[in-house]
Amino acid sequence: MSTTYDAAVDASSSPDDDEVAPPRRWRPLTLAAAVVAAVLLLTVAFGAGWFAQSRNHPGEGSVEAGFARDMSSHHAQAVEMSMLALNKSTQPDLRLLAGEIVQAQQAQIGMMxxxxxxxxxxxxxxxxxxxxMKDGASLLQNGLMPGMASPADMTALRDATGPAFDRLYLRLMQQHHLGGIHMVEGLLAENHDPDVTWLAEAMAKGQRSELEFIQQILTKIGA
Structure with a gap:
């Protein structure tokens, strides 16, 4: 059946007209089908993009997930030790170091x-x-990750005062940073996530700088 538009076009045209008749409008069913097809196409494209993006996220058991979990725990101990230093030490340089560690590592825990x-x-x-981490199990000492202070070390740190506290804190943090850098190197050897790589490299750079500062403080206090 012709539409009103079709009838008007037929009535106004004659066989002798050289002009091309204007194109007919989309019929309702044809237009509806086109809209449905476009919506389906957009839905499929969006779904495919979301699925591809979600598949690219590191999953359970991945190097990135394991590093984020373990380094969060590793950092948490450094924050605890440094909070003790802020409360107990009277050495300005040591307090400055401890404050930097608390701020940096707490922020990194949040990111991970x-x-x-x-x-x-x-x-x-x-x-x-x-x-x-490859061969990571062999790096554990009494179940502790590389560089982490033992429960006995933490008890001694809580009990120490004065210069004895300062020396113990600096030595424990020195070992802690060395262990953390080793973990970062293990991650960088296998990681493929650019955000994780960026943060890990920033961690290693910051901790290497702090190791130099630790050595300067140890020399200054004659330890």
């Missing part, structure tokens, strides 16, 4: 925990510490 949430992962996993 945000990654885990973004990746749809829990803040803690079921694997043993260092399982993400």
């Amino acid at each position: 925990q945000t990654w885990l949430r973004t990746w749809g992962l829990e803040p803690t996993g079921h694997e043993r510490p260092m399982a993400w």
